[in-house]
Amino acid sequence: MSYSCNLYELRCNECGKSFGNRPLSACDECLAPLEVQYDLEQIRGKFTRESVAAGPANIWRYKALLPIPEGYEPDLPVGFTPLVRARGLGKRIGASNLYVKNDSVCFPTLSFKDRVVSVALANAQAFGFTTVGCSSTGNLANSVAAQSARLGLKACILVPADLEAAKILNTQVYGAQLVRIDGNYDHVNRLCTQIADEYSWGFVNVNLRPYYAEGSKTVGYEIAEQLGWKLPDNVVCPMAGGSLIRKIKKAFGELIALGLVEPKKVRFFGAQATGCSPISTAVKQGWDYIEPQKPNTIARSLAIGNPADGPAAAKMIRETGGWAEDVSDVEIVAGIQELAETEGIFTETAGGVTTAVTARLYAHGRISPDETTVVCITGNGLKTTDALEGRFEEAVPVKPKLAAFDAYIKAFDGNLDALELELTGGAR
């Protein structure tokens, strides 16, 4: 259960031991996580702005820098999501050069997890797995279920039992076997490590994790290319396990090393919910370790109390001169509405976290207004509509007559006038 490749291989982050390519996530010597390392010299000159531009309008345009087995022909057009100039949000929070990387419209299941899953499943097939699985807070479950259905792989997916109904439905509809676990994500994840130890299944975020995590780099490649092959000054990124933020940095580093962008020190900012903030706490305290937490937040897709890549993410953020913040559930909901009202982007709770943290970073002067800043929105609001329950009054039905509509609008405007009067204290 391995394949040979002279372009990339697994290597231990700590002791440097090489492992070739196999379904393995931890070093047998020092037990540290493994990471895919590339021989960039082999790619130099072949991976250029022109070669990328000639590729398809999806993540496979960066295939040369992804751990995709030789001869594997990717099927689904994943990624290459819009990078939009966020003037409306920027105006509201005091940012003049703000962009949103909008993975809430990622294909096929509306979250950035589509990127990592497509890379993981390419490797699952190369290793000969016929059943794949994952532990998930929802988005990963949706993506593994959808993409494994397309590829004809069986899927067994484990989630915390209290997951949002939409995320459960969005997994079951693809025919995946969904197992609800009576516990939080950390319980589910621990169980999956035991299952991966016993069953010959390809768990995308356990034994396939090093390959899976590389898929996140495509967010970084796309940001650079969509900015006209330039790196931003800052990136604000939500943090659950702590992997995405590190991989965006890795992507920027590779582009610099290969000469596709000018070298630049980009600052990275992490966003968490206060109800599950082990990484932002580590950043604020200057710790090189993580103190695990028991999650209690509506941002369930970020509710990982014992994040695998947390220590490395915290260290990296501080090294880049960045920072991390965490926000309350009330601020998360406000963040969702703010992004929707200003940019027309409906994000899930994790995006509310990122938006609210971004606002705070500007308010606290950690990011200057004119710096180029990219905010990573990683999931779609249609999956977490329960977070907005009760936020909007149910509209009273109006009779289909013009007079009734006139009366309705007048009453509505009257209410607005009264509200404005109250807010301004009659100063108008």
Next chain:
Amino acid sequence: MSIKVTLPTALARHTDGLKTFDSDAANLPGLLTEFDAKFPALSANVKDENGRLRKFINVYVNDEDIRFLGGDAHAFEDGDEVMLIPSIAGGHCGARRWLSYPYDESIMSGC
């Protein structure tokens, strides 16, 4: 007093394949000391240069992360189940169970 200790497959190579065994250690430091005597290879693998458990290993006592219980100071109780798991564990080439789906031994070659 006796506790039951469970190791992942990745660590059982240091215990002649033994994945579960009983111990009378009173706490986590006591368990590591016991490893020194009973399983020196395991001890060398799971401890860092300062003799402490490597940061990449999580310890659970009856399904609870030991860090929520007080860490090294936590006193084991009779009948406790203590589990060691690398923080991103999983992934070896000798899976033993394959319940509902067919399993082709040949795909495991080369591991």
